[in-house]
Each structure stands twice: as C-alpha cells, then as structure tokens.
Amino acid sequence: MDITQTIFKELDVSYGSDNVYYQIISAILESSERLQLPHHLKLLMAQPKNEIIVHFPVRLDDGTYRLFKGYRVQHNNVLGPYKGGMRYHRSVSLDHVKALAAIMTMKTALVRLPYGGAKGGIKVDPHALSHDELMRMTRRFTSALCPNIGPDYDIPAPDVGTNAQIMAWMADTYVNLSEPENRLGGISVVTGKPIEYGGPQGRDKATGQGLVYVLDELLPETGLDVRSISYSLIGYGNVGSWTGRLLQERGAKLLAVMDHTGAIHHAAGIDATALARHVETTGGVAGFASADSITTDEFYATKVDVFIPAALEQMITEEKAAIIQCRVLAEAANAPVTPAGERALLARGIAILPAILCNAGGVTVSFFEWKQNRQSESWDAATVDRELKRLMVAAAQRVRASA
Ligand code: NAD
Secondary structure (H helix, E strand, O other): OHHHHHHHHHOOOOOOOOHHHHHHHHHHHHHHHHHOOOOOHHHHHHOOOOEEEEEEEOOOOOOOOEEEEEEEEEEEOOOOOOOEEEEEEOOHHHHHHHHHHHHHHHHHHOOOOOOOOEEEEEEOOOOOOOOOHHHHHHHHHHHHHHHHEEOOEEEEEEEEOOHHHHHHHHHHHHHHOOOOHHOOOOHHHHHOOOOHOOOOOOHHHHHHHHHHHHHHHHHHOOOOOOOOOEEEEOOOOOOOOOOHHHHHHHHHHOEEEEEEEEEEOOOOOOOOOHHHHHHHOOOOOOOOOOEEEEOHHHHHHOOOEEEOOOOOOOOOOHHHHOOOEEOOEHHHHOOOOOOOHHHHHHOOOEEEHHHHOOOHHHHHHHHHHHHHOOOOOOHHHHHHHHHHHHHHHHHHHHHHHHO
C-alpha cells in the first residue's frame, strides 16, 4: 500500500485516483515521504481543518428565489490566517475546493508569507447572472460565511470568475456586519479589492508579473531567454492575459491561445494587448481578427518553447501531454496537469515549473495589500513590483535548490 492509500485508510476516507483532491494530497504525501516527515504531519496535511458548506437564498431579477451552495475550505493555519481565493464557476465542488485549499497551504509556505491555506466558491455560472443578482449573491454568501472569515482568521481573494468588484462587495458586507469597533480594519478581510477601496497598485497583473519574474530566474538554465521565447497560453482571463501582455513587453512571441470559446494561432505572433481588448469586449478569444482559428489538438501540438496553462485544473491529461511540443511547461493555473500527464511530460524531457511557485505572485501582492490596510499605508507601483520580484526570485531559488 502506498503512502496515500495508507493515510486515507487511517483517516477512513476514500477517493478515486482521478479525483483532484486525491491527486494533490498524493503529491504532497510523496514529497513528505522523501523529506521523512513524521507520520502525524502527513495525517494533518491530508485532511483540511474545516470544510464549510452554506446554502443561501437569493432573489433573482424576475422576483423568484434561487438557493445557492457555497463552500469555504480552511486547510491549514499553522503559519498564519487561512488565505485563498473565491471561485464562481459551474464546476466548483467540495473536493475541488479542498484540493485548491491544500495547494494554497503549500504556496504561502513556499513564499514564506505569514498565512495558511484556504479556498472557497459557489457552484454557479456568473455570466448567467445580472450585475445586481451577482451582487446580491455575493452579499448573501458573505453574510452566511461571516462568522468563519476575518482579517486575522481567514482572508478570501479573487479567483476564477471573481474580481475586484466582487471583493469590494464582500468587504463592504463584512464591515457592515461587524461590531462598530472592528469596522475600521474590517476591509482587510479580503484582498484583491479595487484601488479606491484599499486595493494595492498592480494586483490585476500580479500573478502574471510573478510568473514573468520566475521565468526570468529559471529559464536561463534550460538554455532559454524570456526575451526571445515563443509560447502558448490556455486561458486568457486575469492570469493568461496579463502574462501575455507582460511577456510581450519583454519581446516574447505568443503563437497560440485557447480559452472556453475556441483556439487561435498566428505564426508571426499574436498581439497580446489587442487580444486582451478583444476578450474584454467579446468574452473570449474566438473571432479575433488577427489570428487563425485552430482545433484543440492543433493548439496543443503547436511547437513553442514555453507552454503556459492558465485556465482550470486537470486540463493536461496523458493524451494531451503526448502531443504538446515544448521545452518548458509553466503551470500558471493550479494543478493543470494530471499525475499521468506529468509522468508523460517528464518522460519526454519537458521541464515543469510548479504552480505553487509560478502563480504565487497573486497571493504575494495580496499579502502586501493586507499589510498596507493594517498599517494604513499605500505603496506606489514601483515598491509593489520591487517587493514582488524580491519574494518571487527567492522562492524560485528555493524551488531550484529543492528540485
Ligand atoms: P479567469 O476567470 O480570469 O480566467 C479563466 C480563463 O480560463 C478564461 O480565459 C476562460 O476562458 C478559461 N477557461 C475556462 N474554461 C476553459 C476550458 N474548458 N478550456 C479552455 N479555457 C478555459 O481566471 P484567472 O484568475 O485567470 O485564473 C486562472 C487560473 O489561475 C486558475 O487556476 C486560478 O486558480 C489560478 N490563479 C489565479 C490567480 C489570480 O490572481 N487570479 C492567482 C493564482 C492562481
């Protein structure tokens, strides 16, 4: 019996091997075996501390009510308050949220932020709701979670399907439900807020910027230089589109992009800024005039130096890994590669830069925001970038040393 089966048997829980929570915990347990950690620590890491599920009604614009299911999983808080994003997506489930919460524990520890790990969300398609419905749902979700979050206890942030506006609604709801003496510091209950409501300079680009600093630090030993690489992206939302725009500033060439609306390719390079504008107005990459439409398999098979998944979990299966043509895969999304996919990529000599490093820029700038809110400070953009670079480079060096 391997370590994962042994631990889950002791915890009296069972998961299929294609379950994303099983896969993440198994990766953590295999590493803890190598590090010869004591048995009780393995048990602790294999089970979140708290799994909160809330059901709450929301009045829709047509006057009817709908009951929503929301989650908050608090994996670990040994190193500080629970910290992690809130996702609004149809695929949100308890095991998904548990997996993402465990990843957050590892990520904040790697960057040495004073946080633990958490994640949450609602199983919903946010695009199917009106602006007002989205606001009412967010406010009801926050009130339902109110006793379980707090600036010193659990600090949510944006993730897939949520943004600065949603964080502002969460903070405002929390503040209004707080005792008057706690209201002043109440907005630091969430990060990723708009700048005019205590958000930091550069939060939007933070995850993409962090990835660029990691690539600067680690690509040279693979014989690549950020300024001359070709690359492809899955996902052109917050992380994908900022990665695209920032890599373009360095001179890198974006050959192909795929999102939920389709896949596109342009051999001379896709204009990342123009594509960001197109996605903002149309909702996806499909129909972008300055590129050709391609199939999913043609997207995966596009030869690039660096392949960057920046969308959802488990997209790179063994089958997709067999057709990917790249030298380095940089995991901008959380857990984008299945264990079988990872084995297939490594067997083909493709280097994988892990998500807990590559996308840690977001939580790092969230930490700066939390710190500024608590100290009533406001850093300028250059200070945010300088500090982000310092922490990301140090984390990249730790990953290199451990690897
Ligand atoms: P987002 O909602 O802004 O964008 C998600 C992107 O994924 C969109 O372009 C969407 O079209 C694409 N997508 C969804 N389903 C798809 C499918 N079936 N096939 C292809 N593409 C699909 O989300 P985001 O904030 O950019 O997050 C992306 C990833 O990065 C997630 O794994 C998230 O957990 C991780 N992450 C985000 C942050 C952050 O600061 N936003 C920080 C750390 C990690």
